Amino acid sequence: MASGDTLEPLLHGNPLSSTDVDLTALSKGVGHLFVRPELAAEALTHRSALDRRPELKAAFPNGNERLEFLGDRVLSLAMADLLLRRFPQEREGELARRHASLVRAETLLEIATAIGLGEHLRLGDSERAHGHGVKPNILSDALEALLGAVFLDAGLEAAAASVELLWGDRLSSLAVAPRDPKTALQEWAQARRLPLPAYREVEREGPPHAPVFVVEVVLKGRDPAQGRGGSKREAERLAAMTLLERLEKA
Numbered sequence: 025m026a027s028g029d030t031l032e033p034l035l036h037g038n039p040l041s042s043t044d045v046d047l048t049a050l051s052k053g054v055g056h057l058f059v060r061p062e063l064a065a066e067a068l069t070h071r072s073a074l075d076r077r078p079e080l081k082a083a084f085p086n087g088n089e090r091l092e093f094l095g096d097r098v099l100s101l102a103m104a105d106l107l108l109r110r111f112p113q114e115r116e117g118e119l120a121r122r123h124a125s126l127v128r129a130e131t132l133l134e135i136a137t138a139i140g141l142g143e144h145l146r147l148g149d150s151e152r153a154h155g156h157g158v159k160p161n162i163l164s165d166a167l168e169a170l171l172g173a174v175f176l177d178a179g180l181e182a183a184a185a186s187v188e189l190l191w192g193d194r195l196s197s198l199a200v201a202p203r204d205p206k207t208a209l210q211e212w213a214q215a216r217r218l219p220l221p222a223y224r225e226v227e228r229e230g231p232p233h234a235p236v237f238v239v240e241v242v243l244k245g246r247d248p249a250q251g252r253g254g255s256k257r258e259a260e261r262l263a264a265m266t267l268l269e270r271l272e273k274a
Contacts, residue, residue: 053139055189056174056182063177067091067169071233072148088169095172102184103127110196124204129258132164135190141166161254205265219244223260239263
């Protein structure tokens with residue numbers, strides 16, 4: 025990785041690289057020096073910041089949402105390739121469980137927090153959790169957007185290198201590939217000849233552009249459990265995890 029000092033000439037005079045975003049520090053966190061710093065600026069611009077920043081709205085009318093969409097796919101492919109190379113003897117199912125664990129929202133949140141990503145984000149006050157920290161789903165989405173920006177700036181190899189750096193020991197720290205909570209809960213029910221768990225959306229919170237889904241999982245003869253997530257799939261996974269933990273402790 026090149027020295028962050030070389031970013032300064034690129035940033036000088038660029039209205040998109042406002043002093044509220046320290047791209048030099050950010051480049052060190054992700055292990056990538058942006059040739060086009062406007063891509064990093066876009067990745068760090070949440071839609072909620074646009075109303076009070078006309079220059080940002082003109083440059084990034086959708087905030088970082090498009091880069092988040094791209095970064096989600098980049099992360100998935102880069103992670104799949106890394107796991108194939110690190111675990112050449114594992115079967116598809118084991119690799120899939122590792123992959124799901126490493127790209128889930130909680131892992132993204134841990135990594136985004138570790139590199140201080142929230143300090144660099146441009147967002148409106150309404151999107152900060154209780155007026156202080158950044159909401160978890162915004163942080164995990166921003167990390168995906170940042171990986172999308174790295175991909176557009178330098179290609180898949182550079183983005184994969186950032187993933188390998190950011191995920192670090194997490195890539196191989198699991199001695200056994202983890203079970204997906206929904207699969208584990210289903211297996212628990214089948215072992216006891218119970219009907220399969222049922223999931224339903226019970227509420228949707230937050231603004232339309234950044235909804236938080238509340239999903240309830242119901243298993244015959246057991247109290248239901250809920251999960252909240254930035255997608256229905258994530259909310260279902262968290263609900264299953266909550267119920268499974270409760271069942272295993274009983």
